[in-house]
Amino acid sequence: MATVLSVSGSPSAASRTARLLRHLDARLREQGHEVIPLDVRTLPAEALLGADFAHPDIVRAGSLFERADGVVIGTPVYKAAYSGLLKSLLDLLPQHALSGKTVLPLATGGTHAHVLAIDYALRPVLTSMGADHIVQGWFTLDRQITVEADDTLTLAPEAERAVTRVLDRFSAVLDAPRFAAAG
Template structure:
């Protein structure tokens, strides 16, 4: 069974970013060729604030969230963009994860913002952290403006097409994962390209 974990990094709920994650889940659940997908959702805002604020790495309350990350074949990680970066809440959670936990996982970032200028902010701010956590296959992020998202079944057509294409890439990458060890994504190839 393929396990996909959706991680929501917004401190607010409901919010456009969680709507984006819900929409991704809705599209995945309707993939006829992938009937054996288990999808879990982890909203970081539901974790104990004290664990996140004080960096309690060994808190028993973090055992299950860490287990969800460890068991996932792929992770869809979402965050609204504030001041050209992902949320501090998501950063606090990622700081509590062990190095290497994202190894051998396909990662798809989803970003939302009120302004188009933030369209590439998640790639530049989140990618280095994901690499530090062992990620080697990070797909290009999908960005949506807050006003393009309505609900899990009625979003902007352009967003629906781009998200569906990204999810197809995600599922294909999961299927190919065993055939191409250490396959860096095109985004990582750009980062590490020798000029």
């Protein structure tokens, strides 16, 4: 069983991005993974914006990254890039915080014009942070995510299939045996 850190970079409490992540967290748990949710918006703004590397909440967030085998990073797309809130956290993590990790990037947004934000904005940062394997991510349109009256999330069928496919690929990489280098 792998430990997965599920990071929402949305600043909104009613975020479709966060709701999508928590929906996928349940699926990862069903697949046998331990999932730890992290909503970056719950971290102190003063610590994030003031680059307070020693703040206990920032240190705790860093330890969650250390503990994880895999990281799911979800972000809304604003102005063709991932959220500034997510950027603030990533800037406070050690340079190689994703070393040894498998990462699944996910994004949500209002238009297909932002679909490349994962590959051109987020992926280079994840790579620079040492991610061992960044699986193919997915961009989901806001209109494909519906929150029902009972607070359950429903995805449009095409989005459901696509997100299931990338999540299963991520899970398969986490479940694959890792071989130690012969020495």
